[in-house]
Amino acid sequence: MSKKQDIMTATLDLIHEEGLQSVTFAKLFKRANVGSGTIYNYFANKEDLVNEVYKESRNQMGEYLLQGYDAEASLYERFKCLQMNRLRFGMHFPKRFLFIDSYSFSPYIARELRSAEDSYNSSQVVQDLIIEGQRQGVIKEMDSHLCHQLVHGIISSILKGYYVEKYPLNELQIQQIIEASWKAILV
Amino acid sequence: MSKKQDIMTATLDLIHEEGLQSVTFAKLFKRANVGSGTIYNYFANKEDLVNEVYKESRNQMGEYLLQGYDAEASLYERFKCLQMNRLRFGMHFPKRFLFIDSYSFSPYIARELRSAEDSYNSSQVVQDLIIEGQRQGVIKEMDSHLCHQLVHGIISSILKGYYVEKYPLNELQIQQIIEASWKAILV
Amino acid sequence: MSKKQDIMTATLDLIHEEGLQSVTFAKLFKRANVGSGTIYNYFANKEDLVNEVYKESRNQMGEYLLQGYDAEASLYERFKCLQMNRLRFGMHFPKRFLFIDSYSFSPYIARELRSAEDSYNSSQVVQDLIIEGQRQGVIKEMDSHLCHQLVHGIISSILKGYYVEKYPLNELQIQQIIEASWKAILV
Amino acid sequence: MSKKQDIMTATLDLIHEEGLQSVTFAKLFKRANVGSGTIYNYFANKEDLVNEVYKESRNQMGEYLLQGYDAEASLYERFKCLQMNRLRFGMHFPKRFLFIDSYSFSPYIARELRSAEDSYNSSQVVQDLIIEGQRQGVIKEMDSHLCHQLVHGIISSILKGYYVEKYPLNELQIQQIIEASWKAILV
DNA sequence: TATGAATGAGTCTTCATTCAT
DNA sequence: CATGAATGAAGACTCATTCAT
Known part of the structure; x- marks a missing residue:
């Protein structure tokens, strides 16, 4: 549960700071401190992630x-x-x-x-x-x-x-x- | 002047239809009926174009x-x-x-x-x-x-x-x- | 022995259905009903598995x-x-x-x-x-x-x-x- | 026409040498001496390219x-x-x-x-x-x-x-x- | 042994930008 | 001015592999 929440929190933070359009996965992984593939254990893709948030x-x-x-x-x-x-x-x-x-x-x-x-x-x-x-x-x-x-x-x-x-x-x-x-x- | 206005109009239309984040130059050129290089005669880059609009x-x-x-x-x-x-x-x-x-x-x-x-x-x-x-x-x-x-x-x-x-x-x-x-x- | 054979059978089935190039481990695990790590108890890697089959x-x-x-x-x-x-x-x-x-x-x-x-x-x-x-x-x-x-x-x-x-x-x-x-x- | 032919020739060569499954775009670009985006001026995607060949x-x-x-x-x-x-x-x-x-x-x-x-x-x-x-x-x-x-x-x-x-x-x-x-x- | 969450190198693909014409 | 073929950096996403349990 923790990893998933980390990712969602990082997503919201980045959207706030730079706008949805510049939320890249690279920034997201770094911010959430997870490996690049980890997101796909919880979300189907970027759109799914944003919609979850x-x-x-x-x-x-x-x-x-x-x-x-x-x-x-x-x-x-x-x-x-x-x-x-x-x-x-x-x-x-x-x-x-x-x-x-x-x-x-x-x-x-x-x-x-x-x-x-x-x-x-x-x-x-x-x-x-x-x-x-x-x-x-x-x-x-x-x-x-x-x-x-x-x-x-x-x-x-x-x-x-x-x-x-x-x-x-x-x-x-x-x-x-x-x-x-x-x-x-x-x- | 006409080409420039065509580009700006197409930009606004596309932003309205699909949101800023999905306005690509490819779509823009097609919509505005200009060549892909033409934009750079009028605008420094995409951000500049959007700011002009x-x-x-x-x-x-x-x-x-x-x-x-x-x-x-x-x-x-x-x-x-x-x-x-x-x-x-x-x-x-x-x-x-x-x-x-x-x-x-x-x-x-x-x-x-x-x-x-x-x-x-x-x-x-x-x-x-x-x-x-x-x-x-x-x-x-x-x-x-x-x-x-x-x-x-x-x-x-x-x-x-x-x-x-x-x-x-x-x-x-x-x-x-x-x-x-x-x-x-x-x- | 059963797990190993399950994996090999699933491999052959998948190769036949979709071709070797689209046989991914994810599909394989699902088909063979084994955990993703299990394969490495029997095969060194994917190439080894295919060669065994x-x-x-x-x-x-x-x-x-x-x-x-x-x-x-x-x-x-x-x-x-x-x-x-x-x-x-x-x-x-x-x-x-x-x-x-x-x-x-x-x-x-x-x-x-x-x-x-x-x-x-x-x-x-x-x-x-x-x-x-x-x-x-x-x-x-x-x-x-x-x-x-x-x-x-x-x-x-x-x-x-x-x-x-x-x-x-x-x-x-x-x-x-x-x-x-x-x-x-x-x- | 030359670039397109270069790409198709390189594709056939690579398929022959390593098999379709290991024809990656990276290898292809290097072999055909074109930029990575160039393929998409001629082919919709990898599958399309292979089918053309x-x-x-x-x-x-x-x-x-x-x-x-x-x-x-x-x-x-x-x-x-x-x-x-x-x-x-x-x-x-x-x-x-x-x-x-x-x-x-x-x-x-x-x-x-x-x-x-x-x-x-x-x-x-x-x-x-x-x-x-x-x-x-x-x-x-x-x-x-x-x-x-x-x-x-x-x-x-x-x-x-x-x-x-x-x-x-x-x-x-x-x-x-x-x-x-x-x-x-x-x- | 068996598992599956986590990983990150590597993949295909997109797209703003350049430049020769 | 206008063009569009060519580019390659950067993007989203995949997948074989590892490792703690």
């Missing part, structure tokens, strides 16, 4: 997104929890977040993986929350997918600016962002 | 963003114009928009190009508008770069969902999006 | 060729027996026959094995028969090796056509072939 | 076999011409002959090439000759494909012995072989 990342994020989620809490509390989790995940796991964000629309990732739910159904939870809010007359009536995309997009975009150090993200900013994304979709 | 795209977008911009109009009118322009640009030029969006944080594009202003200073216009709004007490006090990123991010994200046909974008949706992005940053 | 095949054919050979029988009877045995061996053991035929002149098989007699000296028996026939004035005077090669060659060639189902080989055809090969070398 | 060899042999063939000559004269040509071709072009002989039943050569006629239809000429002889009551009644295979096989086999210097082949031996192959199929 993608799947793992999606699942990890999916789990993280639902941390501390209380289905009984108020609508806003739940919304806040989901947005905070997303933001915090991005802040703590920049490599994974950027990888997911960059390649979710890339032809390199198998179509079935891109559209696939993670195993935690975090996406469905967000979707349900929006629809519930609309029924209550709290959230503005609009296509729920569009609304979903909108609140996600705010976090993604903010994170990308954060990564290149356009601004800091401490508690104050985080509160402002959550609030802004909430106001954006209110009636 | 990036620069061209940024300038084209920068110009588009300021279309019909009236510096004398009301704050909201100006905000709306900028957001509409961005959204419309993305809808009319999906290849260029996606290319810019995907590679603005990629190591493949030279750092100085990524942070560079386009020749129309559209970025500065947005920045100024935010600061003006904050001075007037209309726009919430927060880091102006963060605020800028936030309103941009909403548009980018919405467009990506649109490209994969998650939802339609007609006048109703467009109004909702502009409104949402405005409400997000109000005090 | 060659040697085994030669011996098996050598034994078969002399089945029912009666040194006291008439010249023609003995000739017929040898030719029939060769033909029947080829019909019953196509894998072994083809392997021997294909690699007897191949650089892959050690030179000393190619020219080596099998342990039954079947080759010498044929040779002696020819010389005896020439002394009796029945078989035409010619280089005995050439004559030997000639009668062998007829059988080999006929078998190859049979394998690709150019024609059937039942008793009638077999008689015709034996007869033809006999007439070919008569004075 | 096979096709060329078949055609060359096909042409050779009909040299001096006089359709008006006597049955025996025509038979003799065909057999002599085959034998002489093998003596003058051992590499081509052995390559054809070794790989005509190999899975490495495309099935359609193996069964394909050469462009000179030499195979058909032989076939027709046999049937004509049988109609005249000169050649023994038997499956014409079997008869064809038989007379071919004699030559092939004799040549293989010749290549490993089992015996010389000068005019005397040649006459004996032709005669033997003729007697083999007479009534």
Whole structure:
């Protein structure tokens, strides 16, 4: 298990540092400290390896997104929890977040993986929350997918600016962002 | 001039269709209908070519963003114009928009190009508008770069969902999006 | 002993199905149901393994060729027996026959094995028969090796056509072939 | 045209010297004095290259076999011409002959090439000759494909012995072989 | 003995780049 | 300017072989 994980970790690191296109096997072997043939004991080829890393990342994020989620809490509390989790995940796991964000629309990732739910159904939870809010007359009536995309997009975009150090993200900013994304979709 | 433009157009097309990593010169020559050596009359190498296409795209977008911009109009009118322009640009030029969006944080594009202003200073216009709004007490006090990123991010994200046909974008949706992005940053 | 034989059988099968050049150890282990290291308990390397299979095949054919050979029988009877045995061996053991035929002149098989007699000296028996026939004035005077090669060659060639189902080989055809090969070398 | 021919010649040489399985591109480039990528300007891959060489060899042999063939000559004269040509071709072009002989039943050569006629239809000429002889009551009644295979096989086999210097082949031996192959199929 | 994960030299192949025309 | 045949460094991938268990 260790070798396999070494390889996947090295892959993610290299993608983050130089981009997927310049992840060569030579760099990978050196970084992961394995022999060049070892990868093929675990992955069919390079594409398979990258897709495995993608799947793992999606699942990890999916789990993280639902941390501390209380289905009984108020609508806003739940919304806040989901947005905070997303933001915090991005802040703590920049490599994974950027990888997911960059390649979710890339032809390199198998179509079935891109559209696939993670195993935690975090996406469905967000979707349900929006629809519930609309029924209550709290959230503005609009296509729920569009609304979903909108609140996600705010976090993604903010994170990308954060990564290149356009601004800091401490508690104050985080509160402002959550609030802004909430106001954006209110009636 | 024609050959050069042929090459750049083919480059953008191929990046859109298959992703930067699988754009080979062989495909490029075939698509652009030029000989394999011709490229080196115009570009130093592949990276240079891609960066030229990036620069061209940024300038084209920068110009588009300021279309019909009236510096004398009301704050909201100006905000709306900028957001509409961005959204419309993305809808009319999906290849260029996606290319810019995907590679603005990629190591493949030279750092100085990524942070560079386009020749129309559209970025500065947005920045100024935010600061003006904050001075007037209309726009919430927060880091102006963060605020800028936030309103941009909403548009980018919405467009990506649109490209994969998650939802339609007609006048109703467009109004909702502009409104949402405005409400997000109000005090 | 079983494991060793499993490996050798699998080797012959694979050579027959895909040709020597595409017999990889990976395929071999799977087919023979042994671990990848097991082979090295019995064979020094791949070449050694193939040469062992060659040697085994030669011996098996050598034994078969002399089945029912009666040194006291008439010249023609003995000739017929040898030719029939060769033909029947080829019909019953196509894998072994083809392997021997294909690699007897191949650089892959050690030179000393190619020219080596099998342990039954079947080759010498044929040779002696020819010389005896020439002394009796029945078989035409010619280089005995050439004559030997000639009668062998007829059988080999006929078998190859049979394998690709150019024609059937039942008793009638077999008689015709034996007869033809006999007439070919008569004075 | 020169580079392509250089590559094909080197390929045939290497196959002859070391066998198809050990023809590596590294050896090929060195021998043919071309850069490693050059092959791919002419051949899709290694298999394609080998098949091209096979096709060329078949055609060359096909042409050779009909040299001096006089359709008006006597049955025996025509038979003799065909057999002599085959034998002489093998003596003058051992590499081509052995390559054809070794790989005509190999899975490495495309099935359609193996069964394909050469462009000179030499195979058909032989076939027709046999049937004509049988109609005249000169050649023994038997499956014409079997008869064809038989007379071919004699030559092939004799040549293989010749290549490993089992015996010389000068005019005397040649006459004996032709005669033997003729007697083999007479009534 | 038997195993199979790990290895890395070696394989085929791709592709940006050069240069003579 | 425009071309494309030729190149070879670098890429992904294979596979016989080793060795700790």
